[in-house]
Amino acid sequence: MGKSASSVAGKESNKVDKILIIQDSPSINAMLKLRLESGGFSVETVETGEEGVERAKAGQYQLILLDYNLPGIDGDEVCRILRKEENTRNTPIVFMSAKDKDEIGKIIADVGADGFIGLPFEGKELIEKIRGFMKSRT
Numbered sequence: 037m038g039k040s041a042s043s044v045a046g047k048e049s050n051k052v053d054k055i056l057i058i059q060d061s062p063s064i065n066a067m068l069k070l071r072l073e074s075g076g077f078s079v080e081t082v083e084t085g086e087e088g089v090e091r092a093k094a095g096q097y098q099l100i101l102l103d104y105n106l107p108g109i110d111g112d113e114v115c116r117i118l119r120k121e122e123n124t125r126n127t128p129i130v131f132m133s134a135k136d137k138d139e140i141g142k143i144i145a146d147v148g149a150d151g152f153i154g155l156p157f158e159g160k161e162l163i164e165k166i167r168g169f170m171k172s173r174t
Contacts, residue, residue, distance in 0.1 A: 053098040053170060057081040058088030058114060059132065060106050064155075068101065068162075075163040085109030089117050092124050099170050100124070101153070104133045104143065115147040128169045 055077050059065050065081040072079045080095070082088050085106040092100055100118065104111040111131060118124040131152040133140045140152045150169050153162060 052076065052078045054078045054080070054096065055099045055101060055166070056088065056092055056095065056097045057101045058083075058085065058092075058106065058111070059101070059103040060084065061103075071159045071162060072166065074159075075166070077166070083107075085111065085114040088114055092118055092127070093121055096123075097127055099166060100127055100129045101166075102129055102131050102149070104131050104135060104140065112143055112147045115149050119148045128172065130166075130169050 053076075055072055057065055057068050057072075057079060059068065059081065060083045062083065065083070069079045069081055080091065080097075082091050085108045088100075088102070088106075089109065102111045102114060106114065109117070115129050115131075118127070118129060128150040129148075131140060131144060131149050132155055133152055134155040135143075137154070143149075144152055150172060151165075153165055157165075
């Protein structure tokens, strides 16, 4: 039996929101993917800034979760690039970081991100924050 949200409810408006995770830790990616999929999202993951930029430009995502410290292109530069692209300029971009709230707040303001989720996080809190960021851009 298929899992598409539209077939479950019989309504096109119940499409599944797609999230792109750009995070260099395979274990964090796996945990985030599991938690977000259990919350009803479709999730794709990549592990470098370069992969993230290419995937984001090619896809239609309702939210991008972005690690600040990435190999290659760092998270702040990824955000700057995506804010200039037609396909991603209005997509909510949310940093994930264990950095100090004030420090990450300044970075967010400088690069045009929508906010951040501190690491570590609680699963239910994560889902609520993700939904809040998605609503803020609609």
